[in-house]
Amino acid sequence: MTPIAATMPARPRARRLGFLVVxxxxxxxxxxxxxxxxxxxxxxxxxxxxxNAVLAxxxxxxxRQSGNVSFGHAAFFGLSAYATALLIKFGLPAEAAIVLxxxxxTLFALALGVVIVRxxxxxxxxxxxxxAQAFHELVLxxxxxxxxxxxxxxxxxxxxxxxxxxxxxQPASMFLISWMTLVAIILGLWLLQRSHFGTLTLAIRENxxxxxxxxxxxxxxxxxxxxxxxxxxxxxxxLFALYNGFVSPGTLHWSLSGEALIMxxxxxxxxxxxxxxxxxxxxxxxxxxGDFTDHWPAVIGITLIxxxxxxxxxxxxIIVWATxxxxxxRER
Amino acid sequence: xxxxxxxxxxYGGLLYILSVGLVLIFGLRRVVNFAHGSLFMVGGYIAFxxxxxxxxxxxxxxxxxxxxxxxxxxxxFVFRPLQxxxxxxxxxxxxxxxxxxxxxxxxxxxxxxxxxxxxxxLSGTVSIAGETFPVYRLMVIGVAVLVAAGxxxxxxxxxxxxxxxxxxxxxxxxGMQGVDTxxxxxxxxxxxxxxxxxxxxIAAPLMALSPSMGSFILIDxxxxxxxxxxGSFTGAFIAALLIGQVHNFGIVYVPWAASLxxxxxxxxVLIWRPTGLAGGRA
Numbered sequence: 001m002t003p004i005a006a007t008m009p010a011r012p013r014a015r016r017l018g019f020l021v022v023x024x025x026x027x028x029x030x031x032x033x034x035x036x037x038x039x040x041x042x043x044x045x046x047x048x049x050x051x052n053a054v055l056a057x058x059x060x061x062x063x064r065q066s067g068n069v070s071f072g073h074a075a076f077f078g079l080s081a082y083a084t085a086l087l088i089k090f091g092l093p094a095e096a097a098i099v100l101x102x103x104x105x106t107l108f109a110l111a112l113g114v115v116i117v118r119x120x121x122x123x124x125x126x127x128x129x130x131x132a133q134a135f136h137e138l139v140l141x142x143x144x145x146x147x148x149x150x151x152x153x154x155x156x157x158x159x160x161x162x163x164x165x166x167x168x169x170q171p172a173s174m175f176l177i178s179w180m181t182l183v184a185i186i187l188g189l190w191l192l193q194r195s196h197f198g199t200l201t202l203a204i205r206e207n208x209x210x211x212x213x214x215x216x217x218x219x220x221x222x223x224x225x226x227x228x229x230x231x232x233x234x235x236x237x238x239l240f241a242l243y244n245g246f247v248s249p250g251t252l253h254w255s256l257s258g259e260a261l262i263m264x265x266x267x268x269x270x271x272x273x274x275x276x277x278x279x280x281x282x283x284x285x286x287x288x289x290g291d292f293t294d295h296w297p298a299v300i301g302i303t304l305i306x307x308x309x310x311x312x313x314x315x316x317x318i319i320v321w322a323t324x325x326x327x328x329x330r331e332r
Numbered sequence: 333x334x335x336x337x338x339x340x341x342x343y344g345g346l347l348y349i350l351s352v353g354l355v356l357i358f359g360l361r362r363v364v365n366f367a368h369g370s371l372f373m374v375g376g377y378i379a380f381x382x383x384x385x386x387x388x389x390x391x392x393x394x395x396x397x398x399x400x401x402x403x404x405x406x407x408x409f410v411f412r413p414l415q416x417x418x419x420x421x422x423x424x425x426x427x428x429x430x431x432x433x434x435x436x437x438x439x440x441x442x443x444x445x446x447x448x449x450x451x452x453x454l455s456g457t458v459s460i461a462g463e464t465f466p467v468y469r470l471m472v473i474g475v476a477v478l479v480a481a482g483x484x485x486x487x488x489x490x491x492x493x494x495x496x497x498x499x500x501x502x503x504x505x506x507g508m509q510g511v512d513t514x515x516x517x518x519x520x521x522x523x524x525x526x527x528x529x530x531x532x533x534i535a536a537p538l539m540a541l542s543p544s545m546g547s548f549i550l551i552d553x554x555x556x557x558x559x560x561x562x563g564s565f566t567g568a569f570i571a572a573l574l575i576g577q578v579h580n581f582g583i584v585y586v587p588w589a590a591s592l593x594x595x596x597x598x599x600x601v602l603i604w605r606p607t608g609l610a611g612g613r614a
Contacts, residue, residue: 119606123558300431
């Protein structure tokens with residue numbers, strides 16, 4: 001898919017340092033935002049955008065690190081939100097429910113991954129879609145468990161981890177939490193893709209057979225990549241559950257998986273921060289389009305087609321190209 | 333019991349007609365058309381619109397022809413330019429098309445469920461094993477059998493069929509021997525899309541028309557294609573029958589888990605044979 005040099009960690013030290021400085025700048029800028037901007041509407045939008053960006057980051061990581069495109073990441077997003085709701089409903093302490101809400105979907109993804117990463121490419125996309133839709137149908141049909149179409153309110157206690165629940169449900173404070181989570185995940189993925197495991201999975205992506213010949217097992221690393229991306233999607237689902245205090249089958253619907261993928265593509269999945277950027281852009285396009293037309297699905301669809309055809313590297317690719325030009329660094 | 337099996341065959345037949353179009357297009361263009369379910373839906377809506385003026389028997393050929401033309405357009409402007417790109421690019425573009433088509437249909441016909449009556453000629457029932465069964469549903473099974481027989485005869489005995497088989501195995505060599513592979517592909521995509529139109533039309537009296545009906549059945553047809561083995565016609569046939577039965581028995585006996593069962597079957601098949609039931613190339 002990608003020429004391997006595009007994502008190999010063999011980059012000049014200045015560039016590495018540059019990445020960390022910019023990431024730190026974004027972290028600081030994010031922290032300052034609620035103090036500078038007083039518009040509740042804008043903060044609400046930014047919180048939702050940040051949660052979307054976390055989901056897109058998970059999807060983008062999978063594309064970058066395994067070359068596979070998932071059409072089913074809403075499954076992990078929704079499973080995590082439902083797990084929070086159901087575990088609390090069955091009497092677990094909220095803290096335990098929150099930890100399990102990330103852990104259970106991740107373990108499930110690992111087990112599933114061992115099966116489905118055997119198929120690659122387009123067949124993989126079809127499978128992930130089918131799996132996610134199975135959960136969506138299950139939640140819709142199993143009314144006694146999950147209240148079907150109406151969704152469930154989550155009975156959070158007033159304090160979670162010693163933090164007042166209101167902290168999670170007000171845009172200003174929740175934006176900080178979501179933004180910091182996003183920055184931490186991007187930093188973690190950036191470190192991960194520079195590690196031995198990161199290069200190994202890239203080698204598997206480029207040529208699985210060759211990786212096997214030089215003595216690596218390939219199924220488990222690919223399943224782990226899938227599980228890591230699922231874990232990120234679960235974190236996004238958990239943030240969603242905390243923020244909204246409510247979960248509905250829409251969180252499992254494949255249109256959400258599609259949206260997450262679209263975010264990753266718009267931002268540029270070859271960059272660790274691309275999908276997050278795409279998530280924020282997508283969210284604002286969707287809202288702006290929703291203001292003047294009911295046809296935002298068509299707007300999004302046309303955007304997706306145009307970006308795929310005209311800008312295969314996404315908006316992030318343009319930014320990298322432009323900064324390289326500005327700083328006089330020639331790309332390869 | 334017999335009735336359940338027959339109902340399974342009806343759904344399986346419908347799935348087969350839809351999935352075999354996906355398989356045809358995949359075989360020639362090496363792309364998976366995520367908008368295939370939308371073609372099915374558009375076919376149903378076109379049939380609905382035409383049937384209001386000319387009746388079912390006019391709507392059927394019109395819907396098939398309209399979709400075949402749409403297929404040629406798709407092939408010319410989407411599949412052909414993208415066939416040397418990453419397959420994922422086609423997936424994304426066809427996914428974008430899916431969103432656009434759903435929105436267009438929603439704009440023209442609205443979000444509400446619409447229904448199309450079965451033609452009077454086929455609206456009776458027959459008695460089978462002591463129970464009544466609608467004639468229309470029997471006809472759906474018949475159409476699926478005809479499509480299967482017609483396709484395999486066409487692929488095996490006609491000259492274009494030979495070209496199709498040759499270029500789905502090795503398009504470059506086939507092209508070098510003087511076959512216009514782009515034209516063959518265009519014909520095949522037209523047939524595949526036409527079959528989506530056919531299945532959409534015959535599904536219209538069975539299920540309510542809604543803009544989301546396409547994405548619903550797309551998932552089952554993906555399961556069929558993967559379980560059968562990507563690109564295999566025989567595999568698609570067997571898998572469609574299997575999924576039809578499993579789907580139907582699920583609905584009758586374990587309704588809350590009905591939609592999980594095809595998925596479990598798929599996982600089981602993948603563990604056992606990652607390339608699918610009849611699949612060579614994955």
